[in-house]
Amino acid sequence: MHSLTSKKINLVVHIILIISAIAMLVPFIWMVLTSLKTTTEATQIPIRYFPDAPSFRGYIEAIKQSEFPHYYMNTIISAVMKTVFPVIFSSMAAYAFARIRFPGSSLLFILILSVMMVPNPVFYTPQYMMMSELGLVNTVTALWIASLISPFATFLLRQFFMGISKELEEASVLDGCNPFQIYWHIMLPLVRSALVAIVIIQLQWAWNELQWPLIINSSPEKMTLSSGIATLVSMFGTDYPVLMAGAFMAVVPMIILFFIFQKQFIEGIAFSATKG
Amino acid sequence: MNSRSRYVWAYFMIAPTLIGTLVFWGWPVVQSILLGFQHSSNFGTDNHWVGFDNYVKLVHDEEFWQNLRNTLIYVAMFVPVTLVLSTLFAVLLNTKIKGVSLYRVIFFLPQVTMPAAAAMVWVVLFAQDFGLINHLLGTRMAWLSNGHYAMLVLVIVGVWGAIGMNMLLILAGLQGIPRSLYEAADIDGAKRFNKFRFITIPMLTPTLFFTSIILFIGATQIFDSIYLIIGKTNVALPSVRSLVYAYYQNSFIYNDRNYGAAIINVLLVINLALTGIQFAFQKKWVHYD
Structure with missing residues (x-):
């Protein structure tokens, strides 16, 4: 009797999860199907699920009429800069905050953390004015220059460094290592999984960001995938196969990365949650 | 090593983060507050102080109150729905059923999907005549051009994108609960x-x-979903326009960065106040163990 009810419950759980999973996947399936339709098939009534013969016109048009190679290049450059530098700078700062008691350390730490509470758009006008004074409006540099640091990563890594036993370090202090050498050679390898989590969070955020690229760069060859496909809408209006092809090309690199590193993605998030 | 030279190393190691934070984030906050009290003309070459003029204009601006209301309505729908569904899925995935890792991957997929790209698909899905959603529901609702429905669409899109991440965070929380508590209850x-x-x-x-x-x-x-799903020419825009969208429009389309700053400073105050309140109440209803 008891095993029967738990079997029933299992079945209900599976049904709920399967229906929800399909609902989550519908946008992806529809994106791909629509991108392969002709313009008439995409808006036909009654609705068509599948194209008669898959057409790649959407992809060809999207590539021909916009600056996809530039979008990819700019997105990759800006995402790499916004990932590599914050990881290096945050881990350095986090180590110092976790292990060295220096005058003003808690005040400076709170100062850095407090900007986390500020909504991002608050920064945009002043940053735009700054870029404009530096002559950086409409450059790839402007996409990443203000995002080389991460208070969130600093906070997270400090938590991790504080959880590591001090014995290892004490031995190296006796060997005459300076704090930077201890951080680089001993501590950094110990927080490798936290670093992976931060790389993933930063990369994902940098790849998908829309508002700042939209504000700072208006020439097509300086846009990212996000702001680039946003302009496809004004170029192609209701030519949905082209729009869906553009959207697919924009999301596919991140989705491939996710499938390859799904374990790191999922564990990284869970990992940061347990320390946050 | 003496403590003096350890301090020097510490300052050296925090320098990039500290300087970057102050220059690119800290100073802009100060500047945004100052901009709210100024008026600029001649493409920003001429700035002068106008006291609370921008805020007086804000208080008398019907559109501002509507935008504030829209933002709060969105938050009031999106946050609880996301929390409840994420908790539900986390609890379901915390049981001993088959295929947990596959479900986790599927639920997390929207999280890695560029919001701009997702928004474009949602436009097709919610289309009135040829949209899949009306087709499946057997309706012909004008999802995107009716203000009430448009808000609902934004909530659905938001929840779809947010469940994966929050489900994982809550799942991590569930797995941190000691087994012994359940055994004792059994x-x-x-x-x-x-x-x-x-x-x-x-x-x-x-x-x-x-x-x-x-x-x-x-x-x-x-911002992203309003900009891409609703768009600037949609009749439903006034019923869903958020503070950030209004900030963007005023600062970068109408080129009135001072009024834009006043709008976004309101959001800054709201966020700081609510974070403060949440932290104050945290002690009351959160069990830390």
């Missing part, structure tokens, strides 16, 4: 629901608290 013959009500929920409050703050801060900044 010995006492506790029912499934009572275990959930009296063990899971209280033990989960730190996670739910942390998650709700992050969700809240994110939700007040809704």
Whole structure:
């Protein structure tokens, strides 16, 4: 009797999860199907699920009429800069905050953390004015220059460094290592999984960001995938196969990365949650 | 090594983060506040102080109140729905069923999907005539051009994108609850629901608290989906326009960066106040153990 009810419950759980999973996947399936339709098939009534013969016109048009190679290049450059530098700078700062008691350390730490509470758009006008004074409006540099640091990563890594036993370090202090050498050679390898989590969070955020690229760069060859496909809408209006092809090309690199590193993605998030 | 030279190393190691934070984030906050009290003309070459003029204009601006209301309505719908569904899925995935890792991957997929790209698909899905959603529901609703429905669309899109991340955060929280608590309850013959009500929920409050703050801060900044799904020519825009959208429009389309700054400074104050309140109440209803 008891095993029967738990079997029933299992079945209900599976049904709920399967229906929800399909609902989550519908946008992806529809994106791909629509991108392969002709313009008439995409808006036909009654609705068509599948194209008669898959057409790649959407992809060809999207590539021909916009600056996809530039979008990819700019997105990759800006995402790499916004990932590599914050990881290096945050881990350095986090180590110092976790292990060295220096005058003003808690005040400076709170100062850095407090900007986390500020909504991002608050920064945009002043940053735009700054870029404009530096002559950086409409450059790839402007996409990443203000995002080389991460208070969130600093906070997270400090938590991790504080959880590591001090014995290892004490031995190296006796060997005459300076704090930077201890951080680089001993501590950094110990927080490798936290670093992976931060790389993933930063990369994902940098790849998908829309508002700042939209504000700072208006020439097509300086846009990212996000702001680039946003302009496809004004170029192609209701030519949905082209729009869906553009959207697919924009999301596919991140989705491939996710499938390859799904374990790191999922564990990284869970990992940061347990320390946050 | 003496402590003097350790200090020097410490300052050296925090320098990039500290300088970057102050220059690119800290100073802009100050500047945004100053901009709110100024008026600029001649393409920003001529700035002068106008006291509270921008805020007086704001208070008398019907559109501002509508935008504020829209933002709060969105937050009030999006945050609880996301929290409840994420918790539900996390609880379901925390049981011993098959295929947990596959479900996790599927639910997380929207999280890695570029919001701009997702928005474009949602436009096709919610289309009135040839949209899949009306087709499946057997309706012909004008999802995107009716203000009430448009808000609902934004909430659905937002929840779809947010469940994966929050479900994982809550799942991590669930897995941190000591087994021994449930075993003790089993010995006492506790029912499934009572275990959930009296063990899971209280033990989960730190996670739910942390998650709700992050969700809240994110939700007040809704912009991408309004910009791409509703768009500037849509008749439904006034019923869904958020503070951030209004900030963008005033600062970068109408080129009135001072009025734009006044709008976004309101959001800054709201976020700081609510974070403050949440932290104050945290002690009351969150069980830390």
